[in-house]
Amino acid sequence: MPEFKSRHRVLRTILALGALCASWQSASATPDPVTVTTKGAVQGVARDGVVEYLGIPYAAPPIGDLRWKPPEEHALWTGTRNATSFGPACAQVMLLGVFAGPANTNEDCLYLNVIAPRDTQAGGEKLPVLFWIHGGGFVDGAGSDYDASKLAARGKVVVVSINYRLSLLGFFAHPALNKEGHLVANYGLLDQQLAMRWVKDNIANFGGDPDNITVAGQSAGGASVAFNVISPLTKGLFHKAIIQSSASYLTAIPLEVAEKKATAFAEAAGCGSGEDEATASCLRNLPADALMKLSGPAEGFGPYVVTPVADGQIVPGGGASAIESGSFNHMPIMNGSTRDEGNFFAAIPVYYSGKAVTEADVESYVKAIFGGNAGAGGTPPSYPTGTVDKIFAHYPSSDYKNPQLRMNAIQTDVMVCRIQHATHLLAGKVPLYAYEFRDRTAPFMFPELPEFSALAYHTADLQYLFPGFHGGDQGIRHELNPEQQTLSDALVDAWANFARTGNPNRPGESIWPQFTSDPNAQSYLAQDIPRLSTISDNDFTTDHKCDFWKNLLVYN
Template sequence: MSQESKQARRAWAGRRALSVVVAAGAALAAHFAIAASGPRAVTQEGTVEGVYKNGAAVFLGIPYAEPPVGDLRWEPPKRKDAWKSILKATAFGPTCAQITTLGVFAGPANNNEDCLYLNVFSPNVESAAQSKLPVLFWIHGGGNVDGESNDYDATKLAVQGRLVVVTVNYRLNLMGFLSHPALNKGKFGNYGIMDQQLALNWVKRNVAAFGGDKNNVTVGGQSAGASDTGMHVISPLSKGLLDRAIYESSVPSTIPTADIALTRGKAFGVAAKCGDGADTKTAKCLRALPASKVLTLSGTQSANGPYITGPFVDGAVIPLQPWEAWSNGQFAHVPMMNGRVQDEANFSLGIAEYFKKPRVAFTADDFTTYVKTTYSGPAGPINTPPNYPAGTVEKVLAKYPLYAYASPQLALDAVQTDPGACRARHYDRILGPQTQYYAYEFQDRTAPFYFPKMPGFQALAYHTADIQYLFPLYHGGPEGIPHELNRLQSRLSDQLVQAWASFAYTGNPNGQGDSPWPRYAAKGGKPTVFAQNIPVSTAITDAQFSASHKCDFWEKILIIPD
């Protein structure tokens, strides 16, 4: 080949390479506009500019609703108006108003009502531009009274799991859940759930701009976030907004009725000196209350007030009880993952010890008092009659003798954790045959504890312990203590991130097949629970799970609607 021919071929190859780069750049721009200061995405409301972190494109504090203040307080959220200039999405939005911080779990306590913001975490722009990625819409926990999205760093899920992760703030406590005659017009009451639904609609409109697939959205959450996930699976207003569901401690069963919510709401109105009438004057009074007054009536730092309901059956947003929906099949039959941690109760016990002055260990009297108080009173799932039969206290004390446990705290953990585990198992057995369903128990009892050291306290696999395995360095609110995972814990973290991502992609935490995590109620097989642990995770039978939590005993004690 002549020198001229070689030069011509090189020139042609150079032009072809340039055209490929230009085409790739055009494809990339469909998802992000690259700026020297950070990635940009063009949403229907306007352009946002984020930051790069840990290999992810991160967009923080994107408003998805108009501030719910003034006349918009206790109204369904209103979609955010468009903006013209580039919005700097480089810092989390304000935390929603809250007072009950549960020790170091949440906070700081504040009166912010302008708090309806969301955050987007996407793999680096090159990865995001190559395909439509599954979306994980994550709802934080906190009993629907506290918590905040800025506690959750989703960069590992985004980069390692190749997901677009959206985290969200929503109205809490009395600001987010209130039924009152003066306010109950149209859609009412479950404002926090409606906030989440508006954010899910934002995802439907805008997630493609971040590399996400609007037709593959997994809704998941922990604790109250798991309960709220169940509300979306049930709610007709969430139809078409989710394709899979993850319940992390765990699937909801019973929530307050409309009557209970209204009774508490009217009592709140009276306590606030606005009254319980249905007139516009009363509504105006309620909406004019200082936010600090509403928060004071919501509770204290360590406990809820008497007017709190959380999500309740309102007939429209939440049309029926969760247990009724599960039993009757009146829900979105999407693939589901449902699980708990092995020592759920140690979280609430940790909070109780945290607020003791001085912080002293639990005693045998604490254990006996708890059992006597709990099992001699009302047995209903939301503290309503009928009462437990005579002799129940003695049966529970005999089943959980103090001498069988290393400390009264561990006895309290067992007697408080096991009923919830058995209730969750009850709904596993109802839901498992109806949809593609996977059950698990997080069992790593070495999990770091983000509360300060307390006398003799053993956290084990406590409620919220598993969050840090999905969201690195999770430590609750600003007073919590972050901890690095050790080598074995990091390996379990990698496995959980992969399972969550595979589930988001396919509805199967394995990606495909039935190993290592068997489907709960696969045809021809026995119900199986996946035990997540170190050094290895293993499948255990439903019978083994039942035995470890004494479900044969509790099924005779508990009143579980089905």
């Protein structure tokens, strides 16, 4: 009997402790956070030191009569909207290998995501905002591909990622539409700009500072940043810019080229060659799946697709002339590239074919790109006679272990030297910080490819800012090793510092020098393991043969 009483007392003690523990857990558990926007309340979710509000609509669905029109504000909603899962990605077919996907025909896709440090929700000092624009050649990608939790939690910034209209739905300049009296052609850029206005109006409620917004992006996202820097429509909407791995904004597609492609698309789609209201109606009534089928296959751009267009209002003209003349929104800018940009693009045909790069592939690429016109969208002027032979002479096959490395060198240097040209144009006009990501051990998002070395490929740096980045659903996620994690920490700190102050260095440090107009004091931050360092502009020029390319590349 005494033993029974003793056991009973122990059981009662355990139950009491369990009840106390349950009571404490209930009292300390963080309820699902709710924040009010100008359109209604949204309920997010807390995880891993951050609060996420996912899939918030920032515009009315651009469907029906709103297809190929500037985005309109979303209607008010009643009650509290669930914001715990991403909105659908925008319609896309071409996937750039494993970079994006899955393919879809979603037109109702204008959603954004807000990721904030968990401790901002109780109020206090407003944090800097990093507004992220995804890449993907203006034809694919989604904000949901990027895990911004490390930037938010470690960097103490509020991150906003967005979707915007892509491919033929985002960049389309048919004359019948252009006569309707609204802004035209660059609907994807207009989406980005409406999302920026949403941030200005709402981000304070999420802990962000509407007067300290940095717009950042990579590849087509970086070009988007630059086009928004030169757009007169964004004046005052943001305060700093980060342009990663892009120089395509130096030129813009001429409006007449975009109109010809759109007219050819209308004929192929069965809407005829007219420029009247009936043609516009026919285009808007095309089924989304039929429209996207004409945008091209998964492995290549279709004949009707254009990238941002020099429409004269959203994009006044090419970025090179705008920067050179000073006709842009002046602000601190970070601009950079990866050591082996071209390797990503060299990997895409290998991924689809399963065959290693050959010397014939290298020759076909050079002849296709440099044997014709040099202007935007394949417009004049043409490359000088003998350009192809000069390129082969500067990149002899005997200098490379295999054709893939030769292809990488050519494609990389073309892109990187264009980025250097943009850096030179910006130098002295704004506070400027230049970099080169050089970690050639970076994990590769593609599956194993025949006779292929990944190196510091285009997009390789994204996984250092966004943990586990691997592109679309077919990409391979990798964890970073300890040395790479150290580099990741340094890059996240630099991006957050820049968002906070316009200077990527910590207070009192000068690891990353400002890129000035003084040719004797121009250097880049070399982002590599085991440590950060700097490289001079002269060494950068030598590494990428930019003295050769500057006499060939066309920017106007």
